[in-house]
Amino acid sequence: MAGVGGRAARATPEAQRAAVMLHTDAGITLLSASATSLGLLHFTTASRIVNAMRSGRGDQLFERRWLAFVATVYTANGRLGDADRMIRDALSWYSSEPLLYVARGALVEMRIAMTFVDLRSGNQIARRDRAYDAAAADYRRAIGLDDRLAIAHLRVGWLHFTTHDPRARENFDAALTRATEVRDRYLVQLFLGAAAERDGRLDEAERAYSAAQTLAPGCQTPYIALARVGHALGRAAQAAASAAAFTALPEKSNDPWWDFHLGGFDHVSLAWLHAQAQAP
């Protein structure tokens, strides 16, 4: 595939985008089937085409978003080194692309999650907290570049929530007013539910989880969360009904919480990239 870059440079932009997405889809499928080497080969090929596209003009939105997206694919598959390299290269070309900072923040969070922290060690805790600060700084930078980016508000809000930082609530509220994608509206309702639940406002938590369930009725998490709230309220029958409703679903959907939690695989960007590749 040595000549891919040269041939790609001579192709039309439409053909370039289509080729990139064909290789991207193949790479995702193969990675998720644990055919790692083959999957990475497709991403490398797609990357060469994108590099060829970078010499073109315009805002290069497709190229920027593709680079940020693939970084989330690598992160979600535990290819943290590959994700790191991709983000560094991409930021050297597009230093004002907010999604690249979101991807870097998620990468930092995954590094923390994969590192054992001895909670008796002050040094280790301090190191972890500094890493959290770095992730939060990336999310804030993304917001600084594009305040409308709901996913950045969500990620910094969740980080604040997990570290018991009171700014979480304002982050969630900001995400709520900016979220247009179903994924983001769903996640913000889950997180508002979590915040209310932690504060003991169980009725409010129930409303938020129900709102999440309405947005994504095939997703698992709201049913589990509502069952738990039912138990906490002493309403076992309500908890049982929520669990039974989940088991009775004819079809379950991919839950955005899983992707958010495990490195941020960005389905929204994937859908956008596909749409761009199919556009005339």
Next chain:
Amino acid sequence: MIRTIAIAAAIAAAQAAQTPPAVFRSGIEVVEIDVSVTRGGLPVPGLTARDFAVADNGVAQEVESVTLDRLPLSVTLLLDTSASVAGDRLAHLAQAGEGLVDALRPDDRASLITFSHLVDLRVPMTGDKAAVRAALHAMSGSGATALRDAVELALSLQPHDRTRPLILIFTDGADTTSWLSEDAVVDTARRVGVVVHAVRVESDRFLDRLADSSGGRTWSATSDRQLRELFTSALDEMRARYLLTYTPKGVARAGWHELKVRLRSGRADVTARPGYFVGAASPSGSSRPR
């Protein structure tokens, strides 16, 4: 979701018949407690109500009845089918589940719930053991692990009938994708009052807490071949339990009731759930401080 098996595994590595044992019928009248009594690891047979001393929130209670192994069991098999289980381990797991089903009595029932990141009720509670066997052999392994969420679902689905419920968990790794926190699920377990036994491959603080809060036990499997034996041991342990009943006297109705159960005389290991809830909302155990 692109699956994230590698990252989930890495996170895991880093983290290293009614009888809810306590049940109130029509208001608050009778409490039932599943109690295991062993000496030297073996069940102690032949005990009567006079042998047990029960304190409810520190107030001594009169044990009214003690039964052993009279009621049928409702066993929920809650099995990890994440990617780490795929292959030989899954085959051994299916065999272990089949061994447990074979050991059930005609009036016992079983259900099967599997979990990766997705929790799946494969077979609702049924007396049709063939259905459970078939589902066990149809299992496949993939995905991440949502153990805590799966336990919450299993606890919420427990039957309310005249059988003794038991949840038997198998997992070989740490939770990677659950929404719920440990505290939340342990709180639910305390409220629901179902005995939870767990067979695990690696030590797991959550499973230890869960078993303690439900009056259950954990077993460590040192090899996959051991699974069948351990599953049967868990069932035998349940059958050897006494079911104590008493009518609470001298204690406030609502809230958390701390239970202490011991033998009036003689030495033995007595295991029972640490208490039960009545009525009020949770004082602790928010689902998500992590």
